Amino acid sequence: MKEMIEAFFSYSSKERRGLLVLVVIVVIINALNFTLPLWYKRGDRFKIEIQNFYETEVFAEDSSAEQQKSVRSKDSLFSFDPNTLSEHGWILLGLKPKTVKTILNYRAKGGRFFNAEDLQKIYGLSAPDYLRFQPYINIKEEKKIYKKYVKKTKDEVKVGLNSGMEEDWKKLKGIGPVLSARIVKFRNALGGFHSVEQLKEVYGLPDSIYQSITSFIVTDSIEIPIFELASATVKELSSHPYVSYAEAKAILNYRDNIRTIDSLQQLVIENIINEEKLIKLKPYISP
Known part of the structure; x- marks a missing residue:
């Protein structure tokens, strides 16, 4: 040791300073070699502790969530209808x-x-x-609402007594093309219907059909042409369905050869026509 100290002072001052610096460096290096491993081990241990803590907390949260979910699932189940559930x-x-x-x-x-x-x-x-x-799941049986079906029939049609055409009459139940043509033809020959009951006079129209269609016929008025006995000819008068040729000739013969017709009742009194025929003719002829 003494020899080392004597040797140290045998160096120049510059050499001594360099040697001291070298010693300090060596000491620092040795100190670092000793302390650094201890520091890293402590840091790793800290990291491990943090990781373990995190995993423990996550596991606890997951377990709690699962438990809550399980409880919620059991408690929240109830009978329901998927068609009406809010x-x-x-x-x-x-x-x-x-x-x-x-x-x-x-x-x-x-x-x-x-x-x-x-x-x-x-x-x-x-x-x-x-x-x-x-x-x-509890699905309630749907209540079926049946809408009453009302079958539309020909009877629902309303036909004008004097304005209805053949196509209109055919819409009535029981009135086909033949009867509808006869109704219109008879009406035109009369000059117009003044009463629904005149339909009974249509050839081939059964009373049962007449009774079934009367409520669907609208009585509409028209201006019916009137035959004036004072000027009518045999041909004109006999063209009317209610007057035959013989009756027309007898009426005008009475008018021309016996006396002027002042009242239709004269024709009944003179036995030219009967009371029933007079009632039918009144809406269509005048003295």
């Missing part, structure tokens, strides 16, 4: 809002669930969710 009800069952929206849109467009299995067709509904609440 949005809030679906949420209570634990479905995702997107899945709930899909169900509501399906129903809004007229979709209906006829059995529990139909729910499996909903896009986004998972099998676990379906199996979870499947036992609680």
